[in-house]
Amino acid sequence: MTMGSQEWMTPAASAKRPTPEQLIEVTRHIIQEAITRGPIVVVGRGAPAMLAERTDALHVFCYAPRKALVARTMKRESLSAEEATKLVDDTNREREQWVRMHWERDWRAHDNYDLSVNTERLGIQGAADLVVAAARSRFAISGSSPR
Numbered sequence: 720m721t722m723g724s725q726e727w728m729t730p731a732a733s734a735k736r737p738t739p740e741q742l743i744e745v746t747r748h749i750i751q752e753a754i755t756r757g758p759i760v761v762v763g764r765g766a767p768a769m770l771a772e773r774t775d776a777l778h779v780f781c782y783a784p785r786k787a788l789v790a791r792t793m794k795r796e797s798l799s800a801e802e803a804t805k806l807v808d809d810t811n812r813e814r815e816q817w818v819r820m821h822w823e824r825d826w827r828a829h830d831n832y833d834l835s836v837n838t839e840r841l842g843i844q845g846a847a848d849l850v851v852a853a854a855r856s857r858f859a860i861s862g863s864s865p866r
Contacts, residue, residue: 739817743765743821746764747769750766750770764817765822767831767832768818768822769822777850777857779832779834780829780831780832780836781838781846782835783839785807787839789803789807792806833857834849834853836849
């Protein structure tokens with residue numbers, strides 16, 4: 720093996736990446752398998768579209784104003800304002816494109832969700848508490864909200 724050669728690459732590293740359709744199918748399979756084992760939380764990747772026909776799902780859209788997302792990203796990722804802005808914008812653009820391409824939906828459209836939660840106003844914990852309360856109410860589950 721010579722320096723700079725690709726011989727050191729593992730088969731996994733050199734394997735062909737899955738297509739978006741394969742990724743969706745694997746994701747769908749994993750979600751369906753997890754559902755058979757009990758209640759789950761699925762975040763992102765078109766979950767509201769993928770699970771749209773299920774009556775035992777609660778679809779929640781968590782959002783915050785762009786300024787709040789940038790500030791949160793700067794703190795969490797230790798980024799400059801410019802870097803955080805780019806990351807927030809790129810991430811939101813990718814989410815929008817993914818959902819539109821695969822499910823022909825607008826990922827921000829309120830009719831895709833049962834509940835929309837502003838994480839800037841409520842904070843992450845407040846939003847989580849509200850979602851838990853909504854799930855408990857929707858599915859008639861007793862118990863207190865975790866803290």
